[in-house]
Amino acid sequence: MALHTTHTRDAALRQLHRINRWLIAGSVVLTGVFAEAAAHAFPGRTTKAASLGKAKRSGARNRGASGTSTAKPLQPPAQAPQASGESTTTSPAPAPAQEATQAPESVPAQASAPAQESSAAEESAPVVSGGS
Amino acid sequence: MAATVAPAKLGSYAWEALGTSVVLRTVDPAAVADARAAVERELAAIDRACSRFRADSELSWVNARAGRWTQVSPLLLEALEVALRAAELTDGDVDPTVGMALELAGYDRDWRLLDPPHGQREAAPTITLRARGGWQAVVLDRPSRSLRIPAGVRLDLGASTKAWAADRASAAAYRAGGCGTLVSLGGDIATSGPALEGGWRVRVTDDHRSDCSAPGQTISIRAGGLATSSTTVRRWSHAGRTMHHIIDPHTAAPVRESWRTVSVAAANCTDANIAATAAIVKARAGAAWLARQGLPARLVDREGNVTAVGDWPATAAPDAPAVGETRAGWAALAG
Numbered sequence: 442m443a444l445h446t447t448h449t450r451d452a453a454l455r456q457l458h459r460i461n462r463w464l465i466a467g468s469v470v471l472t473g474v475f476a477e478a479a480a481h482a483f484p485g486r487t488t489k490a491a492s493l494g495k496a497k498r499s500g501a502r503n504r505g506a507s508g509t510s511t512a513k514p515l516q517p518p519a520q521a522p523q524a525s526g527e528s529t530t531t532s533p534a535p536a537p538a539q540e541a542t543q544a545p546e547s548v549p550a551q552a553s554a555p556a557q558e559s560s561a562a563e564e565s566a567p568v569v570s571g572g573s
Numbered sequence: 574m575a576a577t578v579a580p581a582k583l584g585s586y587a588w589e590a591l592g593t594s595v596v597l598r599t600v601d602p603a604a605v606a607d608a609r610a611a612v613e614r615e616l617a618a619i620d621r622a623c624s625r626f627r628a629d630s631e632l633s634w635v636n637a638r639a640g641r642w643t644q645v646s647p648l649l650l651e652a653l654e655v656a657l658r659a660a661e662l663t664d665g666d667v668d669p670t671v672g673m674a675l676e677l678a679g680y681d682r683d684w685r686l687l688d689p690p691h692g693q694r695e696a697a698p699t700i701t702l703r704a705r706g707g708w709q710a711v712v713l714d715r716p717s718r719s720l721r722i723p724a725g726v727r728l729d730l731g732a733s734t735k736a737w738a739a740d741r742a743s744a745a746a747y748r749a750g751g752c753g754t755l756v757s758l759g760g761d762i763a764t765s766g767p768a769l770e771g772g773w774r775v776r777v778t779d780d781h782r783s784d785c786s787a788p789g790q791t792i793s794i795r796a797g798g799l800a801t802s803s804t805t806v807r808r809w810s811h812a813g814r815t816m817h818h819i820i821d822p823h824t825a826a827p828v829r830e831s832w833r834t835v836s837v838a839a840a841n842c843t844d845a846n847i848a849a850t851a852a853i854v855k856a857r858a859g860a861a862w863l864a865r866q867g868l869p870a871r872l873v874d875r876e877g878n879v880t881a882v883g884d885w886p887a888t889a890a891p892d893a894p895a896v897g898e899t900r901a902g903w904a905a906l907a908g
Binding site: 480512513514515516517518519520521522523524525566567568569570571572573 | 735758773774785791804848
């Protein structure tokens with residue numbers, strides 16, 4: 442009878458030990474899952490506190506726009522543009538066509554066409570700055 | 574001030590890259606081949622790092638890993654810093670986190686492959702997406718060259734990268750050619766080295782693909798950069814609406830057009846482009862904002878009326894503005 446009781450007790454203790462291990466493992470997994478969910482629920486924060494702290498120390502650009510800006514301000518030109526001698530179209534400029542002209546062919550997105558040397562007339566012509 | 578030289582003949586090349594046109598000019602024609610090779614190398618590297626349309630680009634990898642830390646190359650890190658600086662200086666009007674908004678507007682490939690506009694109404698400023706956190710939620714760790722963007726956010730560096738690429742390409746061309754250079758990427762112009770005598774002549778107009786007879790103004794610049802942003806060119810049809818590529822980060826939709834074209838001169842092309850794009854997003858307040866930055870600029874509204882800001886040269890006689898031209902005084906606008 443005593444032996445039976447001992448065996449029963451040992452078996453129960455082993456089972457309790459297994460249950461405890463599962464509970465610990467489950468807690469670790471759930472902690473990770475909740476941490477990841479929290480990280481996604483609050484974008485802009487990170488679970489890597491050390492990395493974020495390092496990023497802030499190194500000047501990471503997550504400051505408020507109206508806060509203390511350390512970004513180098515926009516720099517005006519050393520010399521303002523000058524009017525060219527060429528005659529210009531008087532204002533107001535006519536409104537552009539509402540439909541933008543498409544390139545005649547579907548050009549592969551990043552393909553570079555062969556370079557072409559310009560003629561002398563093109564060299565002397567102004568470079569055009571416009572929307573693209 | 575940079576020295577000027579008067580060459581008998583310029584070196585010149587034109588080709589396509591980064592989905593747009595490239596124009597290279599060198600003061601010394603003998604240097605143009607080396608300069609072109611340098612420009613091509615620079616643009617190819619930038620394309621691999623920063624393209625939103627290449628599945629194998631670094632930027633695509635970063636976007637695919639949104640929500641996690643990602644290590645990036647020094648080149649992409651610099652592009653990201655340029656984009657975040659643009660956002661900071663413009664109070665978020667030029668925001669690199671509008672990538673998803675652009676995709677929702679149908680701009681998910683090279684724009685020349687998109688459906689052309691069919692005369693529909695312009696896109697209403699309906700909210701299609703509000704990028705959570707915007708640019709302020711992007712965290713850069715410079716020492717480890719690591720980046721983390723919030724989950725669900727996609728970066729688009731197009732607003733500033735083209736001009737930054739022009740600056741880098743121009744500098745590379747100068748180093749390779751050893752003479753004054755001008756590089757235009759889709760109308761965003763950067764210069765390096767000794768200036769051409771009389772300056773580099775530039776025609777500012779709505780569309781960089783235009784010829785020099787297009788309505789606009791011809792000016793000359795001796796150094797720095799010049800950029801033009803416009804809502805009139807990169808347009809397409811999507812969901813029964815006409816879209817364009819300048820997104821208002823506050824609505825996540827194409828910006829309502831107050832200015833159709835804005836040209837700005839600055840110490841470099843990057844700063845000029847940031848200012849030009851921001852002015853379009855800021856709408857009517859854009860002219861005063863440009864004046865406060867001390868940047869010479871030319872703004873054209875939907876009807877074609879021109880407003881000059883700062884030291885921008887007058888379209889006609891300097892003291893007698895032409896009909897339709899407004900001379901926006903610095904002091905008046907700055908107030």
